[in-house]
Amino acid sequence: MKIITVSYRLPLSIKKSKDNVKITQSAGGLATAVLSYSEKSNVDLTWVGIADFDKTTWENNKNRYDKNFEVEPVFLEKQLNRMFYNIFSNSVLWALFHYFPSFVEYTDDGFEAYKKANEIVAQKVSDIYEPGDIIWIHDYHFLGLPHLLRKLQPDAKIGFFLHIPFPNFEIFRILPNKVKKYILNGVLGSNVAGFHTWDNTIHFTECVEKILGVPHKNFIFSQESHRTKAGSFPISIDFDKFHEAYDNDRVVTLRKEIKELYEDKKIIFSVDRLDYTKGVTNRLKAFEKFLKKYPEWSEKVVFLLVLVPSREEIKKYGERKRMIELSIGRINGNMGNYKWTPVVYQYQPVNFNKLIALYTSADVALISPVRDGMNLVAKEYVASRKDLRGALILSSMAGAAKDLKEAITINPFDAEMIADKLSYALNMNEKEQEVRLERMQRYLKKHDVFNWATKFLNETEKIHKLDSKSTQL
Numbered sequence: 380m381k382i383i384t385v386s387y388r389l390p391l392s393i394k395k396s397k398d399n400v401k402i403t404q405s406a407g408g409l410a411t412a413v414l415s416y417s418e419k420s421n422v423d424l425t426w427v428g429i430a431d432f433d434k435t436t437w438e439n440n441k442n443r444y445d446k447n448f449e450v451e452p453v454f455l456e457k458q459l460n461r462m463f464y465n466i467f468s469n470s471v472l473w474a475l476f477h478y479f480p481s482f483v484e485y486t487d488d489g490f491e492a493y494k495k496a497n498e499i500v501a502q503k504v505s506d507i508y509e510p511g512d513i514i515w516i517h518d519y520h521f522l523g524l525p526h527l528l529r530k531l532q533p534d535a536k537i538g539f540f541l542h543i544p545f546p547n548f549e550i551f552r553i554l555p556n557k558v559k560k561y562i563l564n565g566v567l568g569s570n571v572a573g574f575h576t577w578d579n580t581i582h583f584t585e586c587v588e589k590i591l592g593v594p595h596k597n598f599i600f601s602q603e604s605h606r607t608k609a610g611s612f613p614i615s616i617d618f619d620k621f622h623e624a625y626d627n628d629r630v631v632t633l634r635k636e637i638k639e640l641y642e643d644k645k646i647i648f649s650v651d652r653l654d655y656t657k658g659v660t661n662r663l664k665a666f667e668k669f670l671k672k673y674p675e676w677s678e679k680v681v682f683l684l685v686l687v688p689s690r691e692e693i694k695k696y697g698e699r700k701r702m703i704e705l706s707i708g709r710i711n712g713n714m715g716n717y718k719w720t721p722v723v724y725q726y727q728p729v730n731f732n733k734l735i736a737l738y739t740s741a742d743v744a745l746i747s748p749v750r751d752g753m754n755l756v757a758k759e760y761v762a763s764r765k766d767l768r769g770a771l772i773l774s775s776m777a778g779a780a781k782d783l784k785e786a787i788t789i790n791p792f793d794a795e796m797i798a799d800k801l802s803y804a805l806n807m808n809e810k811e812q813e814v815r816l817e818r819m820q821r822y823l824k825k826h827d828v829f830n831w832a833t834k835f836l837n838e839t840e841k842i843h844k845l846d847s848k849s850t851q852l
């Protein structure tokens with residue numbers, strides 16, 4: 380028996396230099412959690428995903444690195460992958476599921492490529508599947524996969540988890556009918572369909588009822604071949620890893636450097652992939668409002684804004700980057716002076732130690748997505764504050780706001796509100812910081828990513844068992 384995890388990206392990095400190829404398995408949250416579950420339950424793990432490297436490199440090097448689990452890359456033809464990933468997954472599903480209908484650029488060709496890619500991956504998974512295996516499918520790239528696999532392997536245990544929001548019926552219905560049905564039937568191929576929040580779960584069940592006419596009882600859809608249970612499984616982080624990193628030597632040194640650099644200032648910090656859903660332009664507008672409304676903070680605060688490049692080949696992402704950089708230029712030009720740069724901007728990824736040093740130097744983390752499935756940055760910030768210092772401002776549009784109840788919540792579209800909350804957070808006394816962080820840390824310690832993976836996979840086993848029992852009767 381083994382766990383077969385399917386996600387678009389493989390938790391693998393391949394670095395080629397002139398005379399060397401270096402392969403490492405990544406220690407990202409999801410990979411660590413599934414690996415820990417497989418070790419505890421004494422089962423193997425195989426990861427299936429789309430290769431972002433060529434077949435020859437893989438064939439020549441696949442046995443030359445330390446493996447924690449097996450990897451099965453799927454090699455898609457370049458044009459098919461582009462249509463599947465950029466044109467349908469990101470320019471249709473990502474946009475619509477985050478409530479940006481005007482950003483949707485639907486084409487039939489994109490949808491055909493999506494279906495084709497899902498079929499290729501289904502065949503790959505089916506080829507390595509053995510009875511008793513548990514298949515865990517991740518995210519919006521593979522909405523059709525549970526159904527396709529159910530046809531190929533009728534008795535398989537299949538879990539599906541969506542990492543982004545599932546939109547409400549009024550938004551979802553915008554998709555062409557054939558697409559809506561493909562998606563809903565696709566997900567219903569699983570034994571468990573998991574979402575970050577109850578709101579998303581309710582949206583999904585409502586869409587199934589209204590569009591497919593399939594009713595549910597207590598969130599369970601009974602179909603001829605199997606049952607599907609829809610439920611909420613809020614993802615989390617490796618709490619201990621972020622908490623203990625506070626004391627890493629390198630983090631301590633970097634933190635000292637940052638604090639010295641801004642010794643007479645308070646630090647506001649944010650870090651995101653550059654994505655229009657993360658609300659960066661709104662955030663900058665609110666920061667500008669804050670500087671105007673609370674001029675006493677002039678020269679006494681700095682906003683460290685870190686963005687990591689993402690999906691640069693898609694037009695909307697390039698447009699957003701230009702808008703952000705224009706706003707930063709305007710704020711620094713209008714509000715700053717030769718001694719003070721209000722927004723310090725970095726458009727590059729940061730490594731783990733730097734990330735923790737930034738989290739633990741910040742007086743305020745300002746996280747303002749206009750829509751987000753969960754938002755792990757918010758959880759990472761809270762976990763890393765072993766010193767119980769700092770304040771979290773968090774958008775109520777992020778799934779994380781349902782878990783982090785002691786955060787200061789904001790409406791990301793309300794610049795005035797964000798400005799006022801910034802003033803409140805920057806003035807928050809140490810006692811209040813401690814009380815809020817302590818409560819959130821207690822929650823995160825209990826509900827970490829290992830707990831999340833265990834709950835999800837146990838539920839998949841449980842629901843699958845109900846079907847096997849009734850077939851035996």
Ligand code: ADQ
Nearest residue numbers: 542614650651652685686687728729751752753754755756
């Ligand atoms: P993402 O949209 O990628 O994930 P998020 O949950 O915030 O968003 O996770 C981002 C991760 O990347 C975090 O672990 C963060 O530390 C890291 N990161 C962000 N910016 C970085 C930078 N500049 N340098 C280095 N690291 C950076 C999707 C959904 C989310 C959901 C997750 C998990 O959109 O809503 O929380 O999946 O389900």
